[in-house]
Amino acid sequence: MSLLAAAARNGLVFALNAQGRHHEAEALAREALAAYRERDRTSIVLRLGLARSLNGQARHEDALTEAKGADKLYRALPEYQRHPDTGAVELAFANALLGLRRAPDARRQAAAAHHACLASFGPDHRRTVEARTLLEHIDGTRP
Secondary structure (H helix, E strand, O other), X not given: OHXXXXXXXXXXXXXXXXXXXXXXXXXXXXXXXXXOOOOOHHHHHHXXXXXXXXXXXXXXXXXXXXXXXXXXXXXXXXXXXXXXHOOHHHHHHHHHHHHOOOHHHHHHHHHHHHHHHHHHHOOOOHHHHHHHHHHHHHHOOOO
């Protein structure tokens, strides 16, 4: 049941972030992480949702900390469990780094995310598009 509840909360965190309701997304992500103590893929996506909410609030140092935590968990997973989250950690890093005005580092992370997503999911996947859009923004070819 805790996995099901965490997954449902993750979906809501994602939706709140997409609506720009970052404070609410942060509160829900923190609540979900407090209730779900496993160190697995679900924890990773909850941390990434938290990082997205913090980036949305311009709390980029905090977002970078969450991205680092997600990366540590991601790297500990067996390879076969990583595929669905390909590029997601790099995107969290890239957004936080860009917010901290570290554009070269952000670009490297965004390019890594784009390359990985393109290879894994193709050009039309939402994460591939997000990475490409971020690259264009960093490069100044997109507002």
